[in-house]
Amino acid sequence: MEAFTTHTGRAVPLRRSDVDTDQIIPSDWLKRIERTGFGAGLFSEWRADESFVLNNPAYAGASILLAGMDFGTGSSREHAVWALQDYGFRAVISARFADIFRGNALGNGLLPVQLAARTVERLQTAVEQDPTLEITVDLVAREVRGADVTASFELDDFTRWRLLEGLDDVGLTLRHEELVTAFERTRPAWLPTTG
Amino acid sequence: MGRTLAEKVWDAHVVREAEGEPDLLYIDLHLVHEVTSPQAFEALRLAGRPVRRTDLTLATEDHNVPTTDTLLPIADPVSAAQVEALRGNCAEAGVRLFPMNDPGQGIVHVVGPQLGLSQPGMTIVCGDSHTSTHGAFGALAFGIGTSQVEHVLATQTLPQRRPRTMAVTVEGDLPPGVTAKDLILAIIARIGTGGGAGYVIEYRGAAIRGLSMEGRMTVCNMSIEAGARAGMIAPDETTFAYLAGRERVATGTDWDDAVAYWRTLGSDPDAEYDHEVVIDATTLTPYVTWGTNPGQAAPLGSPVPTPEDYADPAARASAQRALTYMGLTAGTPLSEVAVDTVFIGSCTNGRLSDLRAAAEVLRGRRVADGVRVLIVPGSMLIKAEAEAEGLDEVFEAAGAQWRSAGCSMCLGMNPDTLAPGERSASTSNRNFEGRQGQGGRTHLVSPEVAAATAVTGRLTAPADL
Ligand code: SF4
Numbered sequence: 001m002e003a004f005t006t007h008t009g010r011a012v013p014l015r016r017s018d019v020d021t022d023q024i025i026p027s028d029w030l031k032r033i034e035r036t037g038f039g040a041g042l043f044s045e046w047r048a049d050e051s052f053v054l055n056n057p058a059y060a061g062a063s064i065l066l067a068g069m070d071f072g073t074g075s076s077r078e079h080a081v082w083a084l085q086d087y088g089f090r091a092v093i094s095a096r097f098a099d100i101f102r103g104n105a106l107g108n109g110l111l112p113v114q115l116a117a118r119t120v121e122r123l124q125t126a127v128e129q130d131p132t133l134e135i136t137v138d139l140v141a142r143e144v145r146g147a148d149v150t151a152s153f154e155l156d157d158f159t160r161w162r163l164l165e166g167l168d169d170v171g172l173t174l175r176h177e178e179l180v181t182a183f184e185r186t187r188p189a190w191l192p193t194t195g
Numbered sequence: 196m197g198r199t200l201a202e203k204v205w206d207a208h209v210v211r212e213a214e215g216e217p218d219l220l221y222i223d224l225h226l227v228h229e230v231t232s233p234q235a236f237e238a239l240r241l242a243g244r245p246v247r248r249t250d251l252t253l254a255t256e257d258h259n260v261p262t263t264d265t266l267l268p269i270a271d272p273v274s275a276a277q278v279e280a281l282r283g284n285c286a287e288a289g290v291r292l293f294p295m296n297d298p299g300q301g302i303v304h305v306v307g308p309q310l311g312l313s314q315p316g317m318t319i320v321c322g323d324s325h326t327s328t329h330g331a332f333g334a335l336a337f338g339i340g341t342s343q344v345e346h347v348l349a350t351q352t353l354p355q356r357r358p359r360t361m362a363v364t365v366e367g368d369l370p371p372g373v374t375a376k377d378l379i380l381a382i383i384a385r386i387g388t389g390g391g392a393g394y395v396i397e398y399r400g401a402a403i404r405g406l407s408m409e410g411r412m413t414v415c416n417m418s419i420e421a422g423a424r425a426g427m428i429a430p431d432e433t434t435f436a437y438l439a440g441r442e443r444v445a446t447g448t449d450w451d452d453a454v455a456y457w458r459t460l461g462s463d464p465d466a467e468y469d470h471e472v473v474i475d476a477t478t479l480t481p482y483v484t485w486g487t488n489p490g491q492a493a494p495l496g497s498p499v500p501t502p503e504d505y506a507d508p509a510a511r512a513s514a515q516r517a518l519t520y521m522g523l524t525a526g527t528p529l530s531e532v533a534v535d536t537v538f539i540g541s542c543t544n545g546r547l548s549d550l551r552a553a554a555e556v557l558r559g560r561r562v563a564d565g566v567r568v569l570i571v572p573g574s575m576l577i578k579a580e581a582e583a584e585g586l587d588e589v590f591e592a593a594g595a596q597w598r599s600a601g602c603s604m605c606l607g608m609n610p611d612t613l614a615p616g617e618r619s620a621s622t623s624n625r626n627f628e629g630r631q632g633q634g635g636r637t638h639l640v641s642p643e644v645a646a647a648t649a650v651t652g653r654l655t656a657p658a659d660l
Contacts, residue, residue: 015512016512016513016516017509017510017512017513018388018389018488018490018513020488020625020627022606022625022627022628022629022630023627023628023629026629026633027606027607027608027630028608030230030231030258030608031230031259031271031273031274031276031277031608032273032277033233033234033237033276033277033280034234035234035237045628045629045633068509069389069509070388070389070392070422073388073389073422073488074324074419074420074625074627075324075625076231076322076323076324076338076339076340077230077231077340078231078234078322078340078341078342079341081340096389096392097392098389098392098422099392099393099422099424100324100338100339100340100419100424103339103340103343104340104341104342104343107340107342107343108342156215156356157215158215158216158217168342169342169343169346169354170242170244170345170346170349170350172354173219173346173349173350173352173354174349174350176210176211176219177350179210179211179219180210180219180221180350180351180352183210183221184221184351187221187223188452188453188456189445189449189452190445190449190450190452190453191223191314191317192224192311192312192314192443192444192445193250193251193443194224194249194250194251194252194253194291194312194443195250195291195442195443
């Protein structure tokens with residue numbers, strides 16, 4: 001996993017709430033068995049509409065998505081995170097994320113930053129007025145800075161450390177393998193096996 | 196202080212606890228399908244790691260499989276390659292797989308319960324958000340992403356933060372003609388698509404106790420549509436009766452031990468939830484969705500809502516967008532909305548009881564002219580059971596198409612899709628834009644309403660036939 005410390009970049013405002021993962025990456029794209037190349041499928045149905053914000057050349061190269069409330073609802077498809085990253089996003093800012101999407105993002109080093117709805121709105125307005133504006137997402141300080149906004153966000157110490165170091169969970173868990181084996185010896189006999 | 200059902204199951208699975216870190220949870224059952232697993236198996240291969248517990252892992256082919264001509268090779272080469280990848284991965288790792296045409300094949304969330312693999316008190320995961328279905332048995336069951344699939348394959352555990360708990364208490368009995376699907380649509384309309392975020396929901400109360408296991412699965416299945424990763428129902432006699440005698444369920448004294456443990460799982464009387472919601476079942480009527488998320492639902496007897504009536508600007512904008520996409524005018528009675536297609540199936544409503552309910556409505560009636568009706572059983576076993584009861588004949592006599600098992604038009608990864616602008620009444624769980632095919636318009640309904648809609652060609656409750 002790519003480490004995340006601090007990132008500064010331009011941002012694109014997506015003023016829609018309840019953006020589900022079927023929209024982020026439509027199911028046609030889920031047939032692929034690779035982990036890469038999903039950027040072309042990002043919001044592909046919406047991108048067919050010329051007026052969709054991602055088609056606005058002023059936002060080309062933006063690396064922070066300023067999303068509406070309840071981003072990433074619906075399907076558990078991690079492809080949504082892969083598509084956002086492949087397209088070039090390093091962080092998504094929203095007032096609330098769906099749990100599975102948030103977990104998938106944290107597992108891949110795409111930073112989901114939760115800020116108050118008012119703050120997200122102010123940032124959206126600021127980049128609408130000036131698309132060249134840069135925003136900094138600082139994981140070390142747990143802070144977002146940009147326009148006239150300085151806002152701190154919450155992320156637990158452990159997850160922050162894992163992201164700063166770019167550590168993958170499997171490696172961390174395998175360090176506790178003897179505990180897993182010990183737990184397995186206590187499991188009751190009636191539990192089912194798949195046969 | 197007492198503990199909730201969710202807390203009891205959680206506590207029984209903690210392998211490691213450390214200050215400030217997520218708990219490491221043991222996973223009792225890992226279900227796998229072709230869409231979310233290839234990259235996980237590939238990562239294991241690259242790291243040279245084996246699957247730790249193949250005996251707690253089960254795979255099935257469901258999302259891509261065609262529901263007609265299933266003996267022919269899959270026509271779409273990309274779908275075929277994905278199914279082939281699953282076969283290769285399972286063979287290499289030694290994971291049991293139900294391939295297309297196997298009598299055990301079906302939708303992943305239908306296969307687990309029908310084998311008796313989904314049991315009270317277990318932790319169950321799958322790279323699929325509707326894993327919440329298995330919570331109907333009093334299991335803690337939730338969907339995970341592909342990196343987590345890899346993690347569970349490698350370690351049989353998952354690092355997880357302890358969720359908060361929410362009680363949804365449904366008081367009173369459901370009126371006749373009102374189903375588990377109507378109930379869950381009403382619950383989501385009430386708490387919203389994000390209302391369950393961060394929570395495990397426990398459904399309780401008289402109306403829940405009165406549901407069959409199939410009905411409970413329908414309710415828990417759609418917990419994710421309220422933003423909750425898991426929904427749970429405390430196990431009771433209904434649960435034990437469903438499980439007894441199934442293929443993967445213990446027998447003899449092991450069964451006695453299991454039941455004795457299961458009886459201890461219900462939430463303690465003094466347990467506290469972080470949030471509580473109470474719903475009155477007695478006032479409910481059949482529900483349908485009008486918009487593009489499952490929270491945008493209303494009683495079938497009401498009109499398409501008017502966006503201006505929403506106080507919250509985001510909800511108003513979302514309703515406006517939804518009506519444009521759905522091609523609906525505010526104020527139109529929902530019962531006048533005409534459909535082109537009816538889909539009865541999916542992990543929400545593709546079980547035998549759902550097919551029986553639909554057949555009851557269609558028996559001796561005809562599908563309206565020009566309406567395409569697809570009936571897709573949730574598994575090959577359900578297909579065989581339905582055929583043994585002659586349900587297939589009822590459907591075909593009515594003019595509906597009787598298909599083979601799979602996810603089918605729930606998400607349209609196989610050839611069963613809506614064309615742009617086509618409108619469906621669907622017993623599935625998601626009415627997102629394009630979910631059933633690019634430009635398709637979906638109304639979520641119960642199997643009973645789907646069948647009645649097939650007869651009239653517009654959204655209809657059986658009582659109005
Ligand atoms: S039936 Fe639909 S919701 Fe259920 S597993 Fe298949 S695609 Fe997912």
